[in-house]
Amino acid sequence: MTDKEILQKLKKIVTPYVQNEEGLNDFDETTDFLNDLKINSANLVDVILDVEDEYKIEIDNDSMNGMLTAGDARKIIQRKLRNE
Amino acid sequence: MKRRVVVTGLGVVAPNAIGVTNFETALRGMKSGITFHQELADLKFCCQLGGKPDISDEILNQYFTPLQLRGLNSSGIIYGVIAGTDAWKDAGLTISEDKRPDWDSGIIFGTGILGVDKFREAIHLIDAGNTRRLGSTSVLQTMASGISAYLGGILGCGNQVTTNSSACTTGTEAVLMGYDRIKAGNAKRMLVGSCGDHGPYVWGGFDAMRILPSNYNNQPQQASRPMSESAVGFVPGSGAGALILEDLESAQERDAYIYGEILGGEINSGGQRNGGSMTAANSEAVQRCINRALINSNISSKDVDLINGHLTATSRDAMEVENWTRALNRSNEEFPYINSLKGMTGHCLSASGSIECVASVLQLDKGFIFGNLNTGDIHPEISKLINTEKIPKSTLNKELNILAKASFGFGDVNAVVLFKKFVN
Numbered sequence: 001m002t003d004k005e006i007l008q009k010l011k012k013i014v015t016p017y018v019q020n021e022e023g024l025n026d027f028d029e030t031t032d033f034l035n036d037l038k039i040n041s042a043n044l045v046d047v048i049l050d051v052e053d054e055y056k057i058e059i060d061n062d063s064m065n066g067m068l069t070a071g072d073a074r075k076i077i078q079r080k081l082r083n084e
Numbered sequence: 085m086k087r088r089v090v091v092t093g094l095g096v097v098a099p100n101a102i103g104v105t106n107f108e109t110a111l112r113g114m115k116s117g118i119t120f121h122q123e124l125a126d127l128k129f130c131c132q133l134g135g136k137p138d139i140s141d142e143i144l145n146q147y148f149t150p151l152q153l154r155g156l157n158s159s160g161i162i163y164g165v166i167a168g169t170d171a172w173k174d175a176g177l178t179i180s181e182d183k184r185p186d187w188d189s190g191i192i193f194g195t196g197i198l199g200v201d202k203f204r205e206a207i208h209l210i211d212a213g214n215t216r217r218l219g220s221t222s223v224l225q226t227m228a229s230g231i232s233a234y235l236g237g238i239l240g241c242g243n244q245v246t247t248n249s250s251a252c253t254t255g256t257e258a259v260l261m262g263y264d265r266i267k268a269g270n271a272k273r274m275l276v277g278s279c280g281d282h283g284p285y286v287w288g289g290f291d292a293m294r295i296l297p298s299n300y301n302n303q304p305q306q307a308s309r310p311m312s313e314s315a316v317g318f319v320p321g322s323g324a325g326a327l328i329l330e331d332l333e334s335a336q337e338r339d340a341y342i343y344g345e346i347l348g349g350e351i352n353s354g355g356q357r358n359g360g361s362m363t364a365a366n367s368e369a370v371q372r373c374i375n376r377a378l379i380n381s382n383i384s385s386k387d388v389d390l391i392n393g394h395l396t397a398t399s400r401d402a403m404e405v406e407n408w409t410r411a412l413n414r415s416n417e418e419f420p421y422i423n424s425l426k427g428m429t430g431h432c433l434s435a436s437g438s439i440e441c442v443a444s445v446l447q448l449d450k451g452f453i454f455g456n457l458n459t460g461d462i463h464p465e466i467s468k469l470i471n472t473e474k475i476p477k478s479t480l481n482k483e484l485n486i487l488a489k490a491s492f493g494f495g496d497v498n499a500v501v502l503f504k505k506f507v508n
Contacts (some may be wrong), residue, residue, distance in 0.1 A: 016151050042220045046154070049219060 001081070002031075013050045014070075017043040018026045029071030055081060089266045090506060093175025093236075094342040095167040095277070099135030100319050100431045102143065102166070107195050108478045110428065111454040116305035117429050118319050118360060127284050131296035132415030133304045135321030135430035137163060151479045152234075158199030158225040161234055162410040163324035163435065164279030168193060171275060171326035176340050176352060177239075178449070185242025188272035189333075191232045193326070194247055194254035196404050196434030199226035200285040231279050243271045251493030252394070253351075254278045255325055259501050260349045262329045262467045271410065272334040274390055276482040277326030280435035284325025287354040293363075296320060297417030308431075309458040310395040310424035311466050311475060313404070321430035324465060325438030327445065342506045343449045347381035347486070349501035350374075360496040367407050370498055374411035374490070377500035385412040388420045388502075389484045392444045394492045395424035396431045400467035409469050419470040420488075421480075437491035444489045448505050455479040 011027045016073060020038035023031065033039045039047070044067075046060050051073065057080040059067075067073050094104045099117025100112035104219040109118075139162060144153060147166050156162065168191070172179070180186070201226040209217050224230050229247040236245035244265065250257050255278035262274030278284070290296055297317040300307035309315040322339040325374045335342055352373045354366025378385055391408060395401050405422070425440045432439050447453060455478040462472050483505075490500045 016154060043151075045220050049217060 003074060006077055007070060008074055009054060010070050013054060014074045016046055017047060029068065029069065029074065034068070034083055045079065051077065057081060087267050087269065087333035089156070089263050089287060089329055090329045090332050090335050091327050091343040091346065091347045091445050092335050093102070093171040094178070094343060094442050094445060095136045095326040096173060096438050097139070097154055097163040097167045098321045098325070099137055099323055099425065099432070100206060102139070103170065103185040104442070104446070107237055107442065108450065111446065112452060112480060113441055114455045114457045115428060116457060117321070118307055120301060120304050124284060127451065129284065129288070129315070130294070130298035132283060132301045133307050133319050133322070134287060135319060135418070135432060137323045138212065139166070141505055148337055154217050155221055156225070157202040157205060158230065158281065159201065159322060159492050160195050160279040160281040160324070161225060162264055163230055163322065164195070164231040165234050165257045167277060167279070167324035167326040169238060170276055171277065171328050172239055172429055175328040176338070177313070177328070177505050179238065180240055182240065185240050186412045187242040188234045189239070189241045189275070190243030190265065190271045191235050191241050191245045191316040192233040192248055192258045192328065193235055193275065193277050193279070194434060195228055196249060196251060196254060196283065197232050197286060198228055199393040200281045201283060202226050204285060216241055223241055235275065239275070241275070243274070248435070250497045252431070252433055253491045253493035253497045253499045254394045254434040255439065256441060256489060256491035256501055257351055258438060259327060259329070259346070259441050260351055260499060261345050266329055272305055273328055273330040275326060275328055276436050277324060277438040279324035280433045282322030282411065286322070286433070296476045307457055308397050308427050310397040310426050311401050311459055311462055312397070313400070313461045315401065315463070318426065319430035321432035321436070323432050323435045323439055324431070325435060325440070325442040327354045328399045328452045332408030343425065343445050345504045345506045346373070347383060348377065348502050349499065350377040350380055351499045352376070354496040355494045360495070363494055364496070365492050365498065366496055367403065369496065370404070370407040370492065371411040373498040373500050374408065374488070377488070379407045379503055381502040383415060384402055385488060388412060388488050390447065390487045391420055391422040391487045392440055392487060393422055393424050395488050396426055402463050405466050405469055415469055417471045421453050421474050421476060422470070423454060423456050423476065425454070427459065437499065440491070441489055444487050444503055448484050448487050448503055451483045453479060453482055
């Protein structure tokens with residue numbers, strides 16, 4: 001799975017939670033979930049659950065805390081997929 | 085200055101109709117909303133019937149955002165949000181995206197138990213060691229005040245936003261609590277009402293108490309029989325009712341349509357003494373509640389044109405009618421008209437009071453008395469007390485001035501509210 005494919009999927013996963021739709025226009029590695037997309041912080045756990053369902057992985061609390069941007073999420077997903 | 089409190093908006097999600105216009109048609113046509121539920125049969129319920137509003141995806145999408153709908157599994161919240169939002173719009177109020185809350189508007193929206201199906205989901209996940217999979221809305225959908233919280237956010241209310249709970253008295257109690265708040269000058273308008281979840285996990289406990297009818301499973305529409313000799317128990321229901329109560333001055337300033345006026349009421353408890361218990365009403369308390377409601381409303385018992393009773397279709401109905409005859413000191417042909425919505429909707433439990441208050445206000449406003457469904461065999465204990473013509477079997481067109489609405493609940497709690505046709 002390429003970086004681009006994962007980012008595309010991530011964009012789809014976060015879309016229902018986004019309160020600033022404009023932030024989706026230039027969705028890339030640097031997009032910050034809370035600041036750029038204005039996702040309600042309580043909804044971050046839902047994003048994590050949706051990512052888990054999509055990739056059949058489990059994201060622990062420590063990894064979740066480091067997941068602030070789309071790039072962070074992409075790296076965590078790839079790490080989990082490699083079973084590290 | 086003596087404030088007057090009027091009703092300027094209505095919303096309803098009932099087993100027999102959704103929306104005020106459909107509800108009026110259903111009331112006039114005495115439409116039953118009781119249906120057979122295979123799910124209850126599969127679970128070996130004695131009573132396999134229930135009153136459940138039919139909410140389509142199309143309706144859901146009108147009231148909830150896609151985000152709100154994700155994982156939404158609390159039927160009480162669904163019913164309450166639809167009824168509450170409808171009442172707000174019906175009152176001609178807008179939903180503002182303003183950063184500033186509406187400090188003059190509050191919410192008292194009650195429930196008995198909320199989000200039971202969501203809670204069941206959570207219990208299964210927790211017991212399987214999967215607590216981390218609950219998602220972010222498990223608490224919001226199962227906290228009792230979830231319904232007022234959802235409505236408060238949707239409507240942007242900045243006054244008191246809370247949830248009351250007093251079993252089957254809840255909805256009528258909410259009306260009186262909102263009335264008090266406006267009367268005291270603490271709010272200009274209050275969205276009041278109540279909601280109740282549907283389904284086996286709400287209704288099972290009542291089935292276990294053997295207070296639901298088990299012999300009508302193949303005739304659902306005949307099962308709920310308030311005031312009948314053949315009544316053997318109530319049919320459980322669900323839904324929500326909502327009213328916008330408003331300070332008369334505020335309503336007139338914004339030129340709002342006025343459905344009716346609330347003259348006052350009373351809330352009390354029988355203390356589970358003197359015949360009262362966790363499940364039965366102390367008759368002295370019921371009569372006292374009615375009497376004090378009349379005094380608080382500054383009217384005489386002779387002024388009451390119609391009673392919308394609690395009348396659930398149990399053996400207690402005769403006792404309720406007797407309490408009315410004693411409290412009003414009126415019987416036989418002197419007795420006012422009386423009706424019970426529960427023949428059509430079943431007993432919507434925590435939602436019943438508010439749904440029935442909506443039905444009450446509609447009857448006053450439109451000038452009719454809906455007929456009592458399934459009252460072909462009035463209980464002899466009742467016909468001994470009042471002229472059976474006072475229990476209309478079909479809908480009557482009739483101008484009404486004052487309507488008394490009562491609700492009683494487990495825990496021996498009572499509420500009576502008096503509505504009056506509005507005259508400036």
